[in-house]
Amino acid sequence: MNKQQTIKSEVSFSGIALHTGARASLTIKSAPENTGIIFKRIDLPGAPEVKAIATNVVDVRRGTTLASGEGKVYTVEHVMAPLHALNIDNAIIEMDGMEPPISDGSALEYFTAIKDAGTIVQDAEAQYISPREPIFFEYNGTKMFCRPADELRIDCVTDFNSKDFGTQYMDIVIDTESFENEVCSARTFVEYKDLGMLLQMGLCQGGSLDNAAIIHNGAIVCKESLRFHNEIVRHKVLDLVGDLYLCGCRVNAHIIAIKPGHPTNVQLAQLIMKQYS
Ligand SMILES: [Zn+2]
Numbered sequence: 001m002n003k004q005q006t007i008k009s010e011v012s013f014s015g016i017a018l019h020t021g022a023r024a025s026l027t028i029k030s031a032p033e034n035t036g037i038i039f040k041r042i043d044l045p046g047a048p049e050v051k052a053i054a055t056n057v058v059d060v061r062r063g064t065t066l067a068s069g070e071g072k073v074y075t076v077e078h079v080m081a082p083l084h085a086l087n088i089d090n091a092i093i094e095m096d097g098m099e100p101p102i103s104d105g106s107a108l109e110y111f112t113a114i115k116d117a118g119t120i121v122q123d124a125e126a127q128y129i130s131p132r133e134p135i136f137f138e139y140n141g142t143k144m145f146c147r148p149a150d151e152l153r154i155d156c157v158t159d160f161n162s163k164d165f166g167t168q169y170m171d172i173v174i175d176t177e178s179f180e181n182e183v184c185s186a187r188t189f190v191e192y193k194d195l196g197m198l199l200q201m202g203l204c205q206g207g208s209l210d211n212a213a214i215i216h217n218g219a220i221v222c223k224e225s226l227r228f229h230n231e232i233v234r235h236k237v238l239d240l241v242g243d244l245y246l247c248g249c250r251v252n253a254h255i256i257a258i259k260p261g262h263p264t265n266v267q268l269a270q271l272i273m274k275q276y277s
Helices: 077-085 108-117 176-183 192-200 231-247 262-274
Strands: 003-007 011-016 023-030 037-041 049-051 057-059 065-068 071-073 091-095 119-125 135-139 142-148 152-159 167-174 189-191 213-216 219-221 253-258
Touching: 003 023, 011 108, 023 077, 037 071, 049 065, 049 071, 077 108, 077 176, 077 231, 108 176, 135 262, 142 262, 152 231, 167 176, 167 231, 176 231, 189 192, 189 231, 192 213, 231 253, 231 262, 253 262
Parallel strands: 037 091, 152 253, 189 213
Antiparallel strands: 003 119, 011 023, 023 091, 037 049, 057 065, 065 071, 135 142, 142 253, 152 167, 213 219
16 A cells, blocks of 8 residues: 655745735645645734645636635645645645745646655555546536546646647646656646736736746747647646645546636536545
8 A cells, every 4th residue: 555645855935926926935844644735824823724625715716726714825736736746645835925936837846846855655544535436517618527547547638729729638647757747847828818807807917928828819929939739738737636636635536627627627626525525
């Protein structure tokens, strides 16, 4: 049996956050077995903790926001995804603001630093969750299918109605190595037509070509060249790996996700958990 793991030495990050535009720092620290992943807002009185679990999700517009009591943390998915892929079961993530730094819009910096920090194997057995029954649902043009499996396999499709990158597809079994090579460096995308609305909603305040690529008139605008020909769908897989970790433990499932987003990723995590409640 696999054992639970935590991070060996603490790692810190700082920089601009995507949606709030605020500067923030974040430190990932080791935690005892059966702690799970906990965000801690050390800038607030009493340093409230927010457990990274799907029942604590309060907002899914353009990012996954968690809240519990006085604590609230925005856009957790790019931190959660590498923790999931690296099998870090237990960690305390101290933050001095409400949103993690966006870095380059991918999970590369988080993944590399957490991997380099190393892991401590703990005594307790690692917990896995797999759906007991197949799950299917549709929402707003998204279709999600999920069935039991003994690994995390994701088939993902995106479609942006462009002749250059119209339909993108990825079929991947997620483990530390495949996530590192195929997923973690894929960057965030935003559609130009949505930018005005997002800014009006108070989102994307820290967005720039340093941390996001923009889809406009059937073309992709970004600072450097694309990292993968199908970078969009790879980033969708990244978000899904992060959001699924809100099941509270490692996930074993085969998921077919057609045009997924945070609302449906989180709904899937909640539906898997519900089968055990
Ligand atoms: Zn993302």
